[in-house]
Amino acid sequence: MPYTKKYDSALPYLLDAHHQLGQPGTLDESLWSGVTYAKAGTVLGKVTESGKYGPYNHSATNGLEFAIGILKENVTFTLDGGAARTDGIGDILIQCRVDKTRLTGYDSYVDAMLPLITFEPKANPSAVITILEQPAAMSTINVGSEGNLYTEATTTLGTLTYQWKKNSSASTEEALDVEGATTSTLTISNELTAGTYYYYCAITAKGVTVNTRFAKVVVVNATITILEQPAAMSMINVGSEGNLYTEASASFGTLTYQWKKNSSASTEEALDVEGATTSTLTISNELTAGTYYYYCAITAKGVTVNTRFAKVVVVNATITVLEQPAAETAVSAGSITGSLFAEASASFGTLTYQWKTNSSASTDGASDVAGATTGTLTIPTNLTAGTTYYYYCVFTAGVTVVNSRFAKVVVGS
16 A cells, blocks of 8 residues: 655645645655655646646646646655655645745646635736826926926826936936925926926836836026117106006017116116006006106016116196287177187196186186187187176196186177
8 A cells, every 4th residue: 555654734835724625646656756755735737647646847748737736745655664665645635725935836827727726925916007198298497497397197006106307318327316206296496507408207106117208308598688678768747647668579488577666767676566567667647746767677487687767757737828818809699700819838748728618707617618629719609699708718738727817708789
């Protein structure tokens, strides 16, 4: 009779001693040449011709290429104390839970051939990382300005981690980590000097790393050219608005404007003109008489250039009446003809005229004569006989207003 001797009851390969199923089998001692026993945990195949068991070998052609089970315990091929070899009988496990790293003869084909055996540890599936959004292929920023790059990805396993890297060429070799850049968004430093830089993001999950495409970042020095300076000198009347205008171009980026005001031709302590953020400045009509200095700060991508100073003098215009209307004029009802004339000059600004009429020599209650906005008033032809009318002209320049004397018009029958 074949003799079976069991060794090593610890069975370190066996992970669960209670849930197992096996069957006895004869081990062909000739298939274990050079050793005195078959080792517990050996994956076994079965020789087709003899029906005996031997070590599984995927390359065999005699039946041993098919895994049948796992030898539960060590089996000797010698009789007690003797030198003669004989076949052994052992328990062959066909259902159990084992540590495959402790088996003898295990390979990747065995799992499928022994479906009732659970092999641990199971092969960890690899994470599959999909990049949903690549960083912009090309970006241009100005010296002193920050920029941003963004990527987005998903993974089938684990948690994504990010590490942005930088190089002087589109190569991963010798690329350096961007310190602290461990999110999906990279803030490009505003301390970069003019030049070309290449960035990419290494995205990792469960030991798998995928790189984004390279993002080429060109850092430039923007230049601003002023095409039109504001007027060097302007004069406006108290109560009147004025305008200043400038025009510029930038080699890179979008221009922004901020007009500033000061009491002298200096940028020190100059104040922003609220809301004055276009190329045209509307000078407030609320300025009091005096001298003001304006300039525009024009900015593109962190570069700022100032226009020249525009001196604005706000004055109170004086009006001088050069000719008063006739003090009294007599006309006849039904055949009224004639006119009244007044003339004035203003020290500054545009002079406007408005004739007014009243029933007495008073400005109180006086009303405008419609359309009478020049120095000459044509006496209306519909005046009533026996009535006296009073006219005067209002001269205006800015906030300065001067009235002519009253002109009495007597209407006879």
